[in-house]
Amino acid sequence: MKIVTTEMATEAEQAVLREGIVRFNHEAVPDLEPESAEVRFFVLARDEQDVVVGGIRASCFWNTLHVELLWLSPASRGAGLGRQLLSAAEEKAKQHGMELALVMTTSWQAKPFYEKQGYTLLSSLEGMPKGHTSYTLQKRF
Structure with missing residues (x-):
C-alpha cells in the first residue's frame, strides 16, 4: 500500500x-x-451590457440547498440584488424538493445579510481563517 x-x-x-x-x-x-442526484446551478445578474455583476454558485442534494458562493460587484451592492439572487436560488431549490439551505460565511463577509434573509446561526468556528471566524447558517423552507 x-x-x-x-x-x-x-x-x-x-x-x-x-x-x-x-x-x-x-x-x-x-x-x-x-x-x-446532485443538481449544480448558477444564478447570475447581468447589467445592460450583459456583463455579470453578481451571482450565486449552488448545489442541491440530500434535501439541502448548498450556497457555495455569492458575489456582487461593488457597484451592485446595497440595492437588493443579493436578496433577489438568493431568493431565486431558494426557489430553484424548492422546485427540486429541497427543504433546507446551508451557507458558510466569514466574519468580514455577509453574516448580517443572511440573517436578514431568515437564516439562523448553526455553528461558528473561531480561527478559520486565522484571526477571523467562519459561520454556518441555515434556513428551513
Whole structure:
C-alpha cells in the first residue's frame, strides 16, 4: 500500500472515490437520495451590457440547498440584488424538493445579510481563517 498526495486526481480516480462513497452511503441508508442526484446551478445578474455583476454558485442534494458562493460587484451592492439572487436560488431549490439551505460565511463577509434573509446561526468556528471566524447558517423552507 502506498499513499500518494496529488494536486489533481484523474477523472477515473475521482469517479472511484465518488462511486465508492455513494455506494457506502446507500448501503448504510438505503432510502437516502444518492449524491449522484446532485443538481449544480448558477444564478447570475447581468447589467445592460450583459456583463455579470453578481451571482450565486449552488448545489442541491440530500434535501439541502448548498450556497457555495455569492458575489456582487461593488457597484451592485446595497440595492437588493443579493436578496433577489438568493431568493431565486431558494426557489430553484424548492422546485427540486429541497427543504433546507446551508451557507458558510466569514466574519468580514455577509453574516448580517443572511440573517436578514431568515437564516439562523448553526455553528461558528473561531480561527478559520486565522484571526477571523467562519459561520454556518441555515434556513428551513
